[in-house]
Amino acid sequence: MAANRRRIGVGVASAQELEATAPDLVTTFDCLHGMGDPLAAAQHIRRSLAADGAWLIVEPAAGDTVESNLNPVGRVFYSFSTFLCVPNAMSQSGGYALGAQAGEAAIRQVVTDAGFTRFRRVAETPFNNVFEARP
Numbered sequence: 297m298a299a300n301r302r303r304i305g306v307g308v309a310s311a312q313e314l315e316a317t318a319p320d321l322v323t324t325f326d327c328l329h330g331m332g333d334p335l336a337a338a339q340h341i342r343r344s345l346a347a348d349g350a351w352l353i354v355e356p357a358a359g360d361t362v363e364s365n366l367n368p369v370g371r372v373f374y375s376f377s378t379f380l381c382v383p384n385a386m387s388q389s390g391g392y393a394l395g396a397q398a399g400e401a402a403i404r405q406v407v408t409d410a411g412f413t414r415f416r417r418v419a420e421t422p423f424n425n426v427f428e429a430r431p
Contacts, residue, residue: 305319317344318346318347319344319345319346319349320346321350321351321352322341322345322349322350322351322352323352324351324352324353324354325354326354326355326424328353328355328394328398329356329377329385329393329394329395329398329403330380330382330384330385330393331390331394332384332385332387332388332390332392332393333389333390334392334393334394334406335392335406338407338409338410338412339410339411341410342410342411342412345431348431350428350429350430351412351428351430352426352427352428353403353407353426353427353428354424354425354426354427355398355403355424355425355427356373356397356398357369357420357422357423358370358397358399358400358425359397360399360400362397364399365397369423370397373396373397374396374397377395377396377397381393381396382395382396394406400417400425400427403425403427404427407427412429412430412431413430414429414430414431415430
């Protein structure tokens with residue numbers, strides 16, 4: 297058990313502060329959609345990640361069209377996004393936000409534009425989608 301503790305390190309950093317230490321796993325929870333420049337953040341994660349590493353991305357459950365989000369959860373998430381996520385993203389440098397209810401296609405676009413070659417949804421709940429991205 298003690299050997300595992302020496303091999304695992306946990307750190308918290310903004311996308312701009314993430315050190316290029318080649319971690320095997322980077323996780324982001326419910327934040328990519330609210331970043332001022334999600335593409336720059338994804339590019340930085342890609343540059344920092346170990347060659348065989350993975351990025352675990354947890355984002356609010358959202359469809360790719362307005363119509364697919366017209367359900368009780370989608371309606372609540374649209375209101376959160378309007379009052380919290382989009383204004384937060386627009387207040388940051390970068391001037392690019394994913395907008396209200398970023399669906400899988402929008403997340404995939406950011407991830408692949410950042411240089412990741414593999415992207416897939418690995419789990420979902422009524423409230424979150426979990427994606428895996430690999431170099």
